[in-house]
Amino acid sequence: MKKKLICMPKILKNISYILIPIFVVILISSIISIMFVEETDRSIIYANSYYDTQSFKEDYLDNISRKYYLINENEFSGGYTDKQSTNIGGKDGTIYYNTYVNGNFRYLIINKKAGTATTNLEHTMKTDTIDEIIGSLSENSMYWNYTNGKIDTNFSNLTMEEVRYESLFTNSDGVNDNFEIYTVLLNKLPYNDDFFVYELFYNFIIKTYKIAPLLIVVSLIVLITSLILIIKGIGKTKNEGEISLNWFDRWKLGFVLILGMILIHIGAFTAILSVQIEIVSFVAIGFTTGMLIIYLTLILMLETIVKRIKSHTLIKSTICYSILKGAKSVIDNRNIATKLILYYGLFCLLGFFFTSRMWQTRHRFMYSVLLLSLGFLSLWYLFCKLREFEKIREALKSIYEGNTNIKLNPNEQRGVLKELSIYIQDIAGGLSNAVNESLKSERLKTELITNVSHDIKTPLTSIINYVDLLKKEKMPNEKCTEYLMILDNKSQRLKRLTEDLVEASKASSGNIKLKMEQINIVELVKQVSGEFEDRFKKRGLQEVMALPEEPITINADGRYLYRVLENIYSNVAKYAMENTRVYLDVIAHKKNVTIQMKNISQDKLNISADELMQRFVRGEASRNTEGSGLGLSIASSLTELQGGKFDIYLDGDLFKVTIEFERI
Secondary structure: OOOOOOOOOHHHHHHHHHHHHHHHHHHHHHHHHHHHHOOOHHHOOOOHHHOHHHHHHHHHHHHHHHHHHHHHOOOOOOOOEEEEEEEEEEEEEEEEOOOOOOOOOOEEEOOOOOOOEEEEOOOOHHHHHHHHHHHOOOOOOOEEEEOOOOOOOOHHOHHHHOOOOOHHHOOOOOOOOOOOOOEOOOOOOOOOOOOHHHHHHHHHHHOOOOOOOHHHHHHHHHHHHHHHHHHHHHHOOOOOOOOOOOOOHHHHHOOOOOOOOHHHHHHHHHHHHHOOOOOOHHHHHHHHHHHHHHHHHHHEEEEEEEEHHHHHOOOOOOOHHHHHHHHHHHOOOOOHHHHHHHHHHHHHHHHHHHHHHHOOOHHHHHHHHHHHHHHHHHHHHHHHHHHHHHHHHHHHHHHOOOOOOOOOHHHHHOOOOOOOOOHHHHHHHHHHHHHHHHHHHHHHHHHHHHHHHHHHHHHHHHHHHHHHHHOOOOOOOHEEEEEEEHHHHHHHHHHHHHHHHHHHHHHHHOOOOOOOEEEEEHHHHHHHHHOOOHHHHHHOOOOEEEEOOOOOOEEEEOOOOOOOOHHHHHHHHHHHHHHHHEEEEEEEEEEEEEEEEEEOOOOOOOHHHHOOOOOOOOOOOOOOOOOOOOHHHHHHHHHHOOOOOOEEEEEEEEEEEEEEEEEE
16 A cells, blocks of 8 residues: 555645635725725725825814814913924914924914914924924925915815815814914825825725725635635544644643633734834734734634544543543442432432422523423433343343354443443353364364374475485485485474474464553564565565554554564565565554555465465465465464454465554
């Protein structure tokens, strides 16, 4: 099986995480642009620039009005930072410098009657007089002035014809000939004030308003698709069907939610605080940082919640579940009489409470429903216990009738009935094992008589013949040496055959004491592979291994599982075609582990897989090798004794062995 190198759902999920904030901004911006134009200022779509819009007109006049009314009432917002005596309207007067009120809007308002003037320009040697202030303001290209009852401006919608009906010029406190007003907007709007923000907003509206409906549709499609891909990709790994949980996913859900709320508040505080800074670069960095903290926190929360849902641990990770589980364990550790008293006492207490409240309050219907629900829940609980008891009764009846292959799952039971199910299952298993032991013992006697004589006959005959030949020859000579070597080879083969025969008999009869323990199958495979490395090199065999990176644990006897793998490797070392590749894969599924070994046979495999699994049988009937034909049979028997599955697959000269164990 080819190992997956790329987890596509995970890649699509990460791409979706990048797309979501982009299209959320596009969606919100498009909606805002439509709402602002339709409900606030439709002049935007007809204006040549921001300064031609109704919004600019109202904002600019509002700034003028606030400054005018302050000097008209001889009040200065926040006081003033400096003042200078000078000539105003042909008499002594005072200029008040109010640099507390700063920004792109600069002004000079003169009350000739009172002999006062106020400005938000800084007091320097170049702004000591009214003329110097006017000259400083005139250095800017965008202006609006009111002198001698006339307006001089280069803003097309702030001329006298456009503003004559505004409140500044129509009410009784409006400007008159005693006032002169000089205002400008600084070139390029260097300050981060309302005018700067509104101009940016205008440019954005102009670019997005016409295509906003299309952007909204596209954004919704992308966002919905991205959300589906994210939910599908969360927890995915290269191994299909597995959900990857990290240390954070094992935290209690309550702690996770609290941490998430804290991080979201930190992000929101950072974003809000940055908006109040007048430096544009700081605003962008601070706001982006705050939004990034919020977004990453939402990703973290979504990831862990979806993983818990997929792995069915969402409820189990709550604090309430832990408390209830602890209380239940305390009750379950009591004997059956104590538990019955506790449960019955709780039932009576709840029944009494609901009954008393039903007659003492106006909410009789609600408490009546609760009382009926308590009765139905109790009946349902007793009915479930009755069904569990019925399953146990059927299992006992089946054992009594001689059928030990019962289908009784202790995990479907609870409490005392679960313990009883385990006891019954163990009894049935013991009876079944006793019957199987007896059958295997009888079968082994027959097999020993039939099978052992089959393969021992040839080496014994050779030994006898060569011993006779040795008797006829004079020693020492070359022929005697040759006969002695043949005799030695045959005797060694007989020894190996006898040992394999004994082990095969034990494995098939189950007459082996297993010491089951948790074993890291990945490490064991590496160990066996290392021991056969030299034998593989001698025959030019290249081993290609695909192993999981994480430890994979099974329950088995380490000594006999090692013998199973050793027999498989030995079979490959003997019979695989020289100068070929041998593939070894360990595949971890959610509930089991599969070990696969594939190679190309050197000789033709002219028998079936079932025949190859039998004792004293080799792949090629005419093959004369050192093998006894018991290796695969022993491996199969030992695997099944440890609760695993052993299969052989043949396709032409392709030979594949598959071993499967339940994963812990």
